[in-house]
């Protein structure tokens with residue numbers, strides 16, 4: 001029987017999938033970043049021309065694009081462990097003509113070469129729980145966020161409370177292989193709690209200067225067919241070892257399972273799956 005659990009989106013997964021990451025994400029990380037970066041707490045630490053922002057575990061630069069749309073000249077560092085992600089980030093920087101943007105392949109657990117207290121804002125959008133091989137990684141990342149944030153600065157850290165789309169992936173797996181336990185990411189249950197995120201930030205050094213909010217994000221596409229096609233981007237992880245014939249049956253089955261999700265919705269010109277996130281704000 002195939003292995004049924006594995007680490008969630010490690011940097012090597014993201015490295016291989018840097019080109020289709022945004023298609024797979026289907027705006028889910030963007031939807032939460034938009035809420036976080038317009039929250040009154042974040043806005044009480046205004047981005048000014050002298051700000052310096054770390055897009056931590058930046059991926060393809062979803063957070064950077066939101067920041068640049070507001071403050072085109074602000075200085076940003078995009079940092080990610082996956083070289084493929086940084087390559088895509090650099091291409092986007094050039095394509096968008098972003099000024100004052102640097103990028104760096106670096107581990108969020110140890111931000112080598114980054115001095116203490118240099119940033120006014122540190123945004124870690126779904127980067128805290130991205131690697132599960134190292135169960136100590138989350139506290140290491142949180143401590144580095146605290147270290148590189150300057151006095152008077154704010155950090156934003158997001159995590160998932162409810163992914164929901166994984167239920168459809170698992171249900172589709174069971175339809176195709178009824179006797180096999182579906183693949184699941186090896187994520188400790190407590191990582192989905194708001195109290196856990198708060199503790200990570202408190203223990204990292206922020207003490208009582210922390211707030212955590214529950215928000216609703218959404219994975220979305222123009223049609224159900226497109227959404228399923230985007231989700232099939234994870235097939236080499238969720239349906240590893242499936243035959244070509246089994247994979248060819250998946251889209252139709254997955255479509256049905258997505259439509260049956262309680263979190264599925266159709267709004268105006270789009271279809272989507274609601275996802276719930278925690279947004280942590282911590283300040284120095």
Ligand SMILES: C[S@@+](CC[C@H](N)C(=O)[O-])C[C@H]1O[C@@H](n2cnc3c(N)ncnc32)[C@H](O)[C@@H]1O
Pocket residue numbers: 009010011012014015025029030033056057058059060061062063079080081082085106107108109124125126127130131
């Ligand atoms: C879920 S993606 C989030 C990307 C982006 N922040 C967004 O909002 O869409 C997680 C990112 O964390 C990166 N990552 C995983 N482990 C890392 C580590 N130890 N240090 C730095 N980046 C890491 C992955 O390469 C990936 O780009």
